[in-house]
Amino acid sequence: MRPSPRITVRRLPERGAYDRATVDAILDEALSCHVGFVVDGQPYVIPTIHAREGDKLYIHGSSASRMLRTLAAGTPVCVTVTIQDGLVLARSGFHHSMNYRSVLVLGTAVEVLDRTERLRALETISEHVIPGRWAEIRPPNERELAQTKILRMGLDEASAKVRSGGPKDDPADLSLPVWAGVLPLGLVAREAVTDDRVPEDVPVPGYVAHHRLGADRGTP
Secondary structure, three states, X not given: OOOOOOOOOOOOHHHEEOOHHHHHHHHHHOOOEEEEEEEOOEEEEEEEOEEEEXXXXXXXXXXXXXXXXXXXXXOOEXXXXXXXEEEEEOOOOOOOEEEEEEEEEEEOOEEOOOHHHHHHXXXXXXXXXXXXXXXXXXXXXXXHHHOEEEEEEEOOEEEEEEEOOOOOXXXXXXXXXXXOEXXXXXXXXXXXXXXXXXXXXXXXOHHHHOOXXXXXXXXX
């Protein structure tokens, strides 16, 4: 499928990717997204948690959230995610860069009202953040569901942009006595800190103690 003009990568178009496998993998690995929208001519960009299920992207928050209320009314939305993979250190300041994987999604969101889908969306978001958690915790009660707004948007207009590899120095700079290369970056889960009120006989769950993020947990 040809990308729409709105999501076609124009700057360094060779970095653009429009296949769903690439888009889905980046959305699934990124822990959070940024949601952009305009209210009365004023643009806002708000960070939040997202999760993908098939061709649907979910975001959620308080029912009192201005962002969610605005988007539920049909305001156009732009959702982006970015994963930083490495610092690219070149021999010149101009050619320094960063390896990254990013996704841009455009469209409009609709509020999820069906109770079954609402619970499934919340489970999807929970499992996106830390797989295995939903089966162990207390599910939301009716009061909590009433205080939560969930939005869904499609992935019909979505594109990825990826930069990988080493520095792209000018040939004349290659002989400079300057170190160049890539400093890899990655999000790492550290040792879990148990809440003081957890009973002593309740151990740290395996999915927490051995939690892996990003590619380390098998995400492409």
